[in-house]
Amino acid sequence: MDADHDNLQLDCRGMKCPRPIVEIAKLRRRESGPVLVRVTGDDLAFESDVRAWCEVTGNALKNLSSDQGNVVATIEFGARA
């Protein structure tokens, strides 16, 4: 993994379903990958939806942590075919 591409951040705090997932998908479309992205969200649906998005789209969910109502998901966008 290229270190320069290791620090993409996406702040989805304050956004409610379906917005965070739409924002992740928009970022995915801009990045040709592979790249690591840290996404922060505080919607109650965020954790469950981020898991589902990664599973359906085939992008790897590397880490998921929560801290005081904020959930931080680290996603590795796969290389594009």
Next chain:
Amino acid sequence: MALGATTPPSPRLCLFCMSGQWDRLYAAFTIANGALAIGQEVDIFFAFWAASTMQSASGTRRRGLLGRLMGLMMPSSVGAAPMSHLHFGGLGRRLMSFVMRREGVDDLPVLIKQAEELGARFHYCDTSMRLLGFAAPDPKAVSGEVCGVTTFLSAARGAQVLFI
């Protein structure tokens, strides 16, 4: 490639919107946005009351006296579409908008615009539009095409279909 997808393409999503009620359209467009975000192609078919609300909102005119009378009795914008419960002559609907702003939930016009930007295709039932008195829509003002049942059936083949 479809938005967000790295794996083989997901099945397409085909929404059939019949109801022009605000809450049903809200559900339809929330699902459409989610589907686009997971890389599905999305076709949305609007018939009857859904077609009426969407076309009125886009400024499509109604023909003749009967058409204009219908227009007076139906919502002229997405924001004016009634809720199926707690509408209270529009008071409940306004309250809902207030709560949505407070909670940071995207309102229906935002979801519609976002779905369009992400590539959802809109289709309008020709017969519904005639029965509800609409003239042909202005292609510059309204995105999507006017079509018949066969177009819907063709899009629905091999797709996930939801009737809302």
